[in-house]
Amino acid sequence: MVLPHLDEIDQRIVNLLLENGRLPYAKIGESLCLSRVAIQKRVESLIEDGIIEHFTIRVNVAKLGKPVAVYFEIVVEPRLAEQIGYQLAELPDVINIYQMTGPSTLHMQAHLRDEEELEKFLYEKIFALEGVVSVDTQLVIRNFKPTGI
Amino acid sequence: MVLPHLDEIDQRIVNLLLENGRLPYAKIGESLCLSRVAIQKRVESLIEDGIIEHFTIRVNVAKLGKPVAVYFEIVVEPRLAEQIGYQLAELPDVINIYQMTGPSTLHMQAHLRDEEELEKFLYEKIFALEGVVSVDTQLVIRNFKPTGI
Amino acid sequence: MVLPHLDEIDQRIVNLLLENGRLPYAKIGESLCLSRVAIQKRVESLIEDGIIEHFTIRVNVAKLGKPVAVYFEIVVEPRLAEQIGYQLAELPDVINIYQMTGPSTLHMQAHLRDEEELEKFLYEKIFALEGVVSVDTQLVIRNFKPTGI
Amino acid sequence: MVLPHLDEIDQRIVNLLLENGRLPYAKIGESLCLSRVAIQKRVESLIEDGIIEHFTIRVNVAKLGKPVAVYFEIVVEPRLAEQIGYQLAELPDVINIYQMTGPSTLHMQAHLRDEEELEKFLYEKIFALEGVVSVDTQLVIRNFKPTGI
Amino acid sequence: MVLPHLDEIDQRIVNLLLENGRLPYAKIGESLCLSRVAIQKRVESLIEDGIIEHFTIRVNVAKLGKPVAVYFEIVVEPRLAEQIGYQLAELPDVINIYQMTGPSTLHMQAHLRDEEELEKFLYEKIFALEGVVSVDTQLVIRNFKPTGI
Amino acid sequence: MVLPHLDEIDQRIVNLLLENGRLPYAKIGESLCLSRVAIQKRVESLIEDGIIEHFTIRVNVAKLGKPVAVYFEIVVEPRLAEQIGYQLAELPDVINIYQMTGPSTLHMQAHLRDEEELEKFLYEKIFALEGVVSVDTQLVIRNFKPTGI
Amino acid sequence: MVLPHLDEIDQRIVNLLLENGRLPYAKIGESLCLSRVAIQKRVESLIEDGIIEHFTIRVNVAKLGKPVAVYFEIVVEPRLAEQIGYQLAELPDVINIYQMTGPSTLHMQAHLRDEEELEKFLYEKIFALEGVVSVDTQLVIRNFKPTGI
Amino acid sequence: MVLPHLDEIDQRIVNLLLENGRLPYAKIGESLCLSRVAIQKRVESLIEDGIIEHFTIRVNVAKLGKPVAVYFEIVVEPRLAEQIGYQLAELPDVINIYQMTGPSTLHMQAHLRDEEELEKFLYEKIFALEGVVSVDTQLVIRNFKPTGI
Secondary structure (H helix, E strand, O other): OOOOOOOHHHHHHHHHHHHOOOOOHHHHHHHHOOOHHHHHHHHHHHHHOOOEEEEEEEEOOOOOOOOEEEEEEEEEOHHHHHHHHHHHHOOOOEEEEEEEOEEOEEEEEEEEOOHHHHHHHHHHHHOOOOOEEEEEEEEEEEEOOOOOO | OOOOOOOHHHHHHHHHHHHOOOOOHHHHHHHHOOOHHHHHHHHHHHHHOOOEEEEEEEEOOOOOOOOEEEEEEEEEOHHHHHHHHHHHHOOOOEEEEEEEOEEOEEEEEEEEOOHHHHHHHHHHHHOOOOOEEEEEEEEEEEEOOOOOO | OOOOOOOHHHHHHHHHHHHOOOOOHHHHHHHHOOOHHHHHHHHHHHHHOOOEEEEEEEEOOOOOOOOEEEEEEEEEOHHHHHHHHHHHHOOOOEEEEEEEOEEOEEEEEEEEOOHHHHHHHHHHHHOOOOOEEEEEEEEEEEEOOOOOO | OOOOOOOHHHHHHHHHHHHOOOOOHHHHHHHHOOOHHHHHHHHHHHHHOOOEEEEEEEEOOOOOOOOEEEEEEEEEOHHHHHHHHHHHHOOOOEEEEEEEOEEOEEEEEEEEOOHHHHHHHHHHHHOOOOOEEEEEEEEEEEEOOOOOO | OOOOOOOHHHHHHHHHHHHOOOOOHHHHHHHHOOOHHHHHHHHHHHHHOOOEEEEEEEEOOOOOOOOEEEEEEEEEOHHHHHHHHHHHHOOOOEEEEEEEOEEOEEEEEEEEOOHHHHHHHHHHHHOOOOOEEEEEEEEEEEEOOOOOO | OOOOOOOHHHHHHHHHHHHOOOOOHHHHHHHHOOOHHHHHHHHHHHHHOOOEEEEEEEEOOOOOOOOEEEEEEEEEOHHHHHHHHHHHHOOOOEEEEEEEOEEOEEEEEEEEOOHHHHHHHHHHHHOOOOOEEEEEEEEEEEEOOOOOO | OOOOOOOHHHHHHHHHHHHOOOOOHHHHHHHHOOOHHHHHHHHHHHHHOOOEEEEEEEEOOOOOOOOEEEEEEEEEOHHHHHHHHHHHHOOOOEEEEEEEOEEOEEEEEEEEOOHHHHHHHHHHHHOOOOOEEEEEEEEEEEEOOOOOO | OOOOOOOHHHHHHHHHHHHOOOOOHHHHHHHHOOOHHHHHHHHHHHHHOOOEEEEEEEEOOOOOOOOEEEEEEEEEOHHHHHHHHHHHHOOOOEEEEEEEOEEOEEEEEEEEOOHHHHHHHHHHHHOOOOOEEEEEEEEEEEEOOOOOO
């Protein structure tokens, strides 16, 4: 990742932590010829500045039984767009949901167990909402950048 | 996150690490009434089983100077779809790129500095590729689930 | 038809019955160097396993006075999709009706007597239903695989 | 099935054979108060007239390892439409393929093993053909008339 | 015009009358080596058989102050399609109006005085009707076959 | 037909001739309280002014063996639009063909014998032309104004 | 600008004033070899004839804090098109709003401060209006003719 | 016009000049209780800061013989988008031309004399360009904000 606003050392710290979020600060210090304390201070600044949001793990959703990545374009009555957006955002299987330029549809991604769950999700969670005009459902066929976010 | 395939303890470990990827195993053990070693073993299994892919940090892309989240739908000549998919996947600003069901367009997301960079990106990185038939560009107006992935 | 999950003998039995569903088991046995009884047992297993659903005939719908094959894409109000789907499925002229990925329209096929019946069918059976938003009607011009199902 | 052009006895014969294509003619005769020979003659006429095309079995494609029913709309260069139509019709996984009124796309159905095979099928069998302009791929989510053809 | 169902003499009579509907039957007879009475009888048969609907004139609509040829595609609520179709058909400026295969829109042609009349026609005659969902309005830019009907 | 630019007598003459193009001028004179000569003079002026283009007959195309009214929207390469427009205009079955505002497609109407001729027409007369990108074919299902032009 | 209806001197006056609306009439007179009074008279005629509508300044909207040029296509219920058109026309940020041929959407341009204001504008000024069916929002990426109006 | 970045006096000066670009600075001074010199200085600053771009006149294009306002959406081959954009921008009848988010079409406005000139403009200036894939042409039917820019 190219990080234009950081000095070189911060950039390398961020990139090392992106690859291994549990890397001890002493180890980072070694590879950058800095003390453990210096690294810790910089990491704390990066957190304070809101550049590092939090430490986390990357989970393989497919292996956890949600292998079906689905992308929805949901046409809604404009006056209910906001309400529907927040209703859908609360569903635990929904990964993200956006209002974008272009047509006033909501763009939503979800991870689901299988086609059967997709059928139920579509009919019970989306079709059932007041103000939903139509839904376009698409499944991922090929992921060209599996290392992407 | 609902994780249907794990026992309850693994589920709680995964959820704790999702929230804080650097949480010491001893601390996790305390809150689950287990030893540090038991937690470490379970984490190692979760990694071996490919459920935890890796430890990482969540970076605020906007604060790093890439606040413009752009979504592209790229219509391509089918015979060049594969080649174009991999060419675009290599661009560092591209977050992800998919082939989906529905129309045979490529779906791509990128984070860019500003509208000027978008103009250059569009003309120099996408329009310039052989086999690109047309491009639909959309910007995020509202994010209904900012805590999503 | 390629049948990946069957052993070779079952495959050949299925293919022979696809071509002639009344072929006596003794004849099948002859061509596979097996006894009539062995064939009968295997057919019974194929039926029990749900691989052979039932013996039937292929009828020429056009010759029976329903030569107009029509394909409908029916845009419906999502909240009424399920109800409309089952209402249309009950019409005797409807061959099949599906909910698919892509736009949330219903895909339906019917065989009709002539254009006049199509006009009546469209106005009285589809347009008249509550929740039908629009209908796209298409007629077959050329069948590239007349031996297909 | 309503069969407007047949007399009542032929209609009942056709319907009995649709339900069980191996039903002995003697049994059909019993239920219609006719001799076995009379039934056989009528069946032979129905075959000669092309109304019964052939005796066959209905196979459960999903159980045979091809559970993914896919529907393709293939936009082609008009001058190559005919050639592409026949090329695709020859693929064993293709169930049917039509040229219809409406947009000059080809409508094609196929049964495939899984999403992986779909990816390969799309890239290697469709995208690779000269003259294919774009492809819209849709999967069945719900079948409202499972007893249909 | 090619008229496949007529004998050669009827064809020539129809074509002569298409070009000049007032041509005396004696003249037609001369050029076909037939008597005036023979021609009259044949014309009467053509009228009785409904092949000649009536004698008329071709009027230049543009010269009569209606030079703006407009084509409308009117999306309607299906349940009101029939009613709207007949309401619009009654407007004197409407030349023709059809329900076609393809999307369930009504196709309508009208001849209007100028753009101002078009604005009024659109707002007062079409937009004002209950059940009109949207309208696509197109003006003729070039007529490639001015001698056509 | 409302004819804003004509005086009342000319209007009535035009309307009488629209209904019966062979009506003797003496008869028209009677019903308008004018001499045969006066009517003839006015008709000659109407012809000279180009308001009456010619006398003709209205033929029932369906009865003549061309009952299938087809409407085509033909997407063409813009640089070949003019050439294709004139090529298609020369086909005898083509009734009219226009370039309109809206998408740069050609709008064309034809009368054809049956679906088989439509298939041939589509493949041999339209698809075969260089520069034809795609074709949308629609058939008339209902004519709401059969008395229209 | 080419101004076909004016004589050459009027054309040159208009073009000089387009470039500098405050140019003294004496200066214009000098460059056209005419008196100040003659120029003033011609300018007054141009105003009386409605050719010059008024003297104004060209303001750089971006520099004034409204750099985001947005183009909206607003699909409305036809019966409310007129009312919505005038409601939106009254918003001070709206530059222009039209009903055009083609689909019965309203075309509207606005200048806004930033994406946040766009989000509020979309939800509070457009989505909130009764009769708005959907909205397509587009931002300018490149202006090919910055000297245009 | 709301001008958020200016102090109140500058705002009033800009608004007075928008209404009458030739208003003497002394008059502006009177109404704002400032000297002519103070106004002149502020105007000069507004020009230097690029807020006032230049003094100009608003011309009634319709009265000048270009009453047909046309809006084009031009689909182009992406690799030629830039070149085509600049080629079209040079045409004197073109008012503006943009690349926008949404589909990668060019949005262009022009003022033309009449429909005949539109036909020629379309065929000779747009269709004739290499890389133009299709063009959507729309005419203004109603202007809801005639006082807009």
